[in-house]
Amino acid sequence: MNGQPLFCVDELRIQYPFSETWAVDRVSFTLQKGEKLGLVGESGCGKSTMGKAAMGLLPKLTQIEGKIEFQGESIFGLNAEGLRKFRGEVVGLVFQDPMTRLDPLMTIGEHCIETLQAHRPQLSRKEAKTIAIKTLEKVNIPPNRWGQYPHEFSGGMRQRVAMALALLLNPKMIIADEPTTALDVTVAAEILQELTRLCEEEEMGLLLISHDLAMVGEYCDRLAVMNAGKIVEMGKMADILHHPQHDYTKSLLKAALHVQVEEDESMNSDSWEEDKPDKKPLLTVNHLKQYFTLEGNFIQQFFSKEPDVIKAVDDVSFELYSGEILGLVGESGCGKSTLSRTLLQLLKATSGSIHFLGEELTQLSEREMRLKRRQIQMIFQDPNACLNPLMTVGQSIADPLLIHQLATVNEAKKQVYKMLERVKLTPVEDYYHRYPKELSGGQQQRVAIARALITKPKLVICDEPVSMLDASVQARVLDLMSELKNDFDLTYLFITHDLWVARFFCHRIAVMNQGKIVEIGETESIFREPKHPYTQKLLNAAPLLAI
Numbered sequence: 001m002n003g004q005p006l007f008c009v010d011e012l013r014i015q016y017p018f019s020e021t022w023a024v025d026r027v028s029f030t031l032q033k034g035e036k037l038g039l040v041g042e043s044g045c046g047k048s049t050m051g052k053a054a055m056g057l058l059p060k061l062t063q064i065e066g067k068i069e070f071q072g073e074s075i076f077g078l079n080a081e082g083l084r085k086f087r088g089e090v091v092g093l094v095f096q097d098p099m100t101r102l103d104p105l106m107t108i109g110e111h112c113i114e115t116l117q118a119h120r121p122q123l124s125r126k127e128a129k130t131i132a133i134k135t136l137e138k139v140n141i142p143p144n145r146w147g148q149y150p151h152e153f154s155g156g157m158r159q160r161v162a163m164a165l166a167l168l169l170n171p172k173m174i175i176a177d178e179p180t181t182a183l184d185v186t187v188a189a190e191i192l193q194e195l196t197r198l199c200e201e202e203e204m205g206l207l208l209i210s211h212d213l214a215m216v217g218e219y220c221d222r223l224a225v226m227n228a229g230k231i232v233e234m235g236k237m238a239d240i241l242h243h244p245q246h247d248y249t250k251s252l253l254k255a256a257l258h259v260q261v262e263e264d265e266s267m268n269s270d271s272w273e274e275d276k277p278d279k280k281p282l283l284t285v286n287h288l289k290q291y292f293t294l295e296g297n298f299i300q301q302f303f304s305k306e307p308d309v310i311k312a313v314d315d316v317s318f319e320l321y322s323g324e325i326l327g328l329v330g331e332s333g334c335g336k337s338t339l340s341r342t343l344l345q346l347l348k349a350t351s352g353s354i355h356f357l358g359e360e361l362t363q364l365s366e367r368e369m370r371l372k373r374r375q376i377q378m379i380f381q382d383p384n385a386c387l388n389p390l391m392t393v394g395q396s397i398a399d400p401l402l403i404h405q406l407a408t409v410n411e412a413k414k415q416v417y418k419m420l421e422r423v424k425l426t427p428v429e430d431y432y433h434r435y436p437k438e439l440s441g442g443q444q445q446r447v448a449i450a451r452a453l454i455t456k457p458k459l460v461i462c463d464e465p466v467s468m469l470d471a472s473v474q475a476r477v478l479d480l481m482s483e484l485k486n487d488f489d490l491t492y493l494f495i496t497h498d499l500w501v502a503r504f505f506c507h508r509i510a511v512m513n514q515g516k517i518v519e520i521g522e523t524e525s526i527f528r529e530p531k532h533p534y535t536q537k538l539l540n541a542a543p544l545l546a547i
Contacts, residue, residue, distance in 0.1 A: 004072055005030035006205045007054070007173060012066035014049055017059060023049045025229035026066070031173070033203040036196060038216030038237070040252065041226035042470040043441055047209045048096075050226075051177045054207070055093050056083045070173070089119055092166030094159075096178035101162060102150040108161055109146040112136065115168050135164045138194055140187070144308065155381070156187050156332020156497075163191055167198070173205040180215060185499060186331050189541040192219045211470040213256040214500075214543040217241055225249045255472035281319035281355075282459060282491050283343075288316045288352035290335070290342045312338040314515030316352070320459070325485070325492040327506030327523070329499060329538065335515040336495045340461045343493075344376060345369045357458065374404050377452040381464035383444035387436040387451075393425070394432035397451045404455060419450045422487070423480060442473035449481065453488060463495045478505055499542040503527055511535045 007030065014024040024046045031037050039047050052058050054068055056075055068075045070090060078086055087093065095101050102111060112132035116123055123131075133143050139160040150158055159179065166174060174195060180188035196219050199206045210216050216223060217237055224234040225248065233246040244250045290313035312335045320326050328336050341347045343354055345361055354361040356376065364372060377400075380386045387396050397419060398412040407415060417428050423446040425431040436444055445465060452460055465481070466474040478501070485492060496502050502509055503523055510520040511532065519532040530536045 006033045006035075006071060007031040007207070008067070008069045009050075009054075010067040010069075012050075012053065012068060013064070014046075014053055014058065015063040016049075017061040022229050024053070027226075027229075027231050028066075029224055029231065029234060031205045031207060033172075033205060034199055035222070036199055036206040036208060036220040038220035038223045039207060039209045039226060040211065040213055040216055040223060042211060042252075042472065045226045046229040047226055048177050051093070051175045051207070051209050054175055055087055055091060085119070088115065088169045088171065090171055091173045091175060092169070092171040094162050094166045094174065094176040094179045102158065104150055107147050107149055108136070108141070108153070111161065111165060112168060115165055119169055132164075132168065135168050136161075138167065139163045139191060154333040154337065159332075160187065160191065163195075170202065171204065172202075173207070174199070175207045175209070177209045178211070179208070180210070180212070185497060185543070186538055186541040188215065188497075189543070195219075212543070213252060213471065218543045225252065252471065255470075255475055279321055280358075282322045282324075282357065283320040283493075284353075284355040285319075285343070286317050286353045286355075288313055288339070288342065288354065289350040290338050290347060291350045311515045313342060313349075316512075316515070316517050318510055318517060318520060320491060320493060322458075322491055323485075323489065324508065325494055325506045327502035327509040328493060328495045328512060329497065329502050329509060330512035331538075332497065334512045336512055337463055339512070340378065340463050340493070340495060343461065344373065344378065371404070374400075374406070374455045375458045377455060377457040377460050379445075379448055379452050379460060379462045379465045381467055383441070383448040384436060387444060387447060389436055391435075392432065393420075393434050393436070393439070393447050396436075396447060397454055400451060400455050406455060415454060416450075419454055422453075422484065423447075423450045425450070440473075441469055442477060445469065445477055446480070449477075449484070453484060453490075456488065457490070459491050459493065461493045461495070464497065465494075466501060467496065467498060474501070481505075499527075499538060511538065 009030070010028050012024055012027045013022050015022050027050065029037065039050060041047050049058070053064070054075065056078065058064070064076065070086070075086070106114070109129070109132065112135070113125060113128045116128040116131060133146070137143070141157065141160050141164065145153070150161070153161065163179065176195070180192065192215070195206060198204055208216055208220055220237055222235065223237050223240045224231050225240070225246065226232070227248045233240060233244065233249045240249060241253070244253055289311070292310045292312055293308070314335070316339060318326070328339070330336055338347065342349050345364070349362050352362070356372070359372070361369065361372065391399070394413070394416050397416045401407040401412045401415060402409070416432065420426070420428045420431055425443060425446055436447070439447065466477050469477060481492070482505070484490065494502070494506055506523050508521060509523050509526045510517045511526070511534065512518070513534045519526065519530070519535045526535060527539065530539055
């Protein structure tokens with residue numbers, strides 16, 4: 001790896017408009033052809049700013065000092081046309097949240113064709129489609145999804161689309177900014193294996209920006225650890241994982257290892273099983289189905305006898321007991337989130353039954369179901385997306401109480417103050433008047449948890465509640481959720497793609513694949529003796545910090 005580096009950052013300093021601190025402060029590193037460098041740190045440390053700077057995507061009036069060069073040429077010296085060609089043809093960028101980058105009015109196929117033809121206008125539509133389908137297949141998107149829109153894809157599937165768009169033009173380098181945050185372990189493993197294979201074959205550089213140390217440790221050659229705008233430690237991956245020098249690196253490793261525990265250290269090693277046989281289940285799901293029909297256009301409907309059907313939830317049955325934490329794991333697109341929305345009757349079931357506290361939910365009217373949702377609440381993956389940016393924290397948490405007419409405005413305020421105290425957002429008076437944008441990701445999720453618990457529900461459906469959080473924040477939020485479960489006598493259905501989080505947090509685990517539950521059992525038996533080949537595949541794909 002001698003000669004001129006592929007990518008060079010030298011004494012880079014970046015200060016955003018109206019900010020008094022440097023988001024990136026004297027950062028230097030190089031990346032060679034075919035090399036994979038992991039850039040790791042907690043949110044707010046400057047990692048993503050680095051990625052944006054490398055693509056010339058920083059806002060106007062941003063103060064920049066130092067150099068960023070690609071094959072010896074300064075990126076800051078490129079004109080608008082040079083930058084446009086640089087993005088895509090030279091460097092491909094994969095963002096964390098693909099939904100904000102995809103046009104909701106364009107099909108996935110049109111996204112690919114537009115990208116290709118913008119950079120290679122000589123390509124015919126047919127040629128562009130051939131290249132696009134091959135690239136989509138590399139990231140496991142079958143050709144029959146070509147005509148669908150972004151909202152018809154799960155979060156993980158949308159991230160695969162983002163990956164494909166970055167790879168379409170065979171760039172010389174990929175900058176991947178938290179590319180697997182929303183992905184399950186098997187898809188993340190497949191995509192990163194594909195990316196790293198392409199890097200080696202095409203001598204493509206990879207800058208992998210992430211807060212997931214285990215994942216970066218498995219796929220990168222070198223590691224740069226970032227804290228408060230500076231790189232505090234950099235070196236070969238094995239050296240840093242086995243002999244970290246900086247205190248911050250040591251704390252990151254400790255937080256990542258906190259979740260990777262054996263049975264005796266697990267948060268829920270205490271058995272809830274002992275008195276279970278005498279209990280009636282809180283929730284009983286029998287033969288639940290949720291099918292969606294792909295209509296196609298008029299011509300497709302005319303020539304096709306049977307419309308395509310997606311079996312998102314396919315004959316699912318399970319029981320959930322009071323006080324239990326049942327983990328639901330599986331790949332994105334396997335039906336986990338659709339199942340949760342069907343349980344809440346946000347989607348009407350195709351068939352099957354859902355018994356909750358002895359009542360059949362599928363038979364309730366919309367009004368009756370709305371009342372029932374006081375007792376079944378949901379915590380979502382992205383708290384920022386489900387909190388109203390125009391409402392203060394206090395208003396957001398009080399809202400369910402007022403909607404369900406459970407309290408007057410003054411009573412609601414008192415309850416919100418108590419709840420803020422419980423979720424450790426103190427001083428309470430300060431947080432009550434803040435807006436979501438003024439909070440970190442971990443604080444936003446605490447607000448979302450408070451909002452879900454304010455109506456005193458019996459069942460909380462948690463849909464990937466910690467997947468977007470850094471390892472240290474993740475551990476603190478899980479500890480909080482465990483405390484609240486005991487204090488409020490809660491039952492959790494905990495949906496996650498992170499197997500180590502499921503092992504750390506759940507009593508039992510149900511493994512879902514292609515709409516079906518293929519295996520269900522106590523957490524440790526699933527980990528120690530997985531019976532179904534799919535469960536074995538999931539466990540083999542889970543990145544583990546081998547220290």
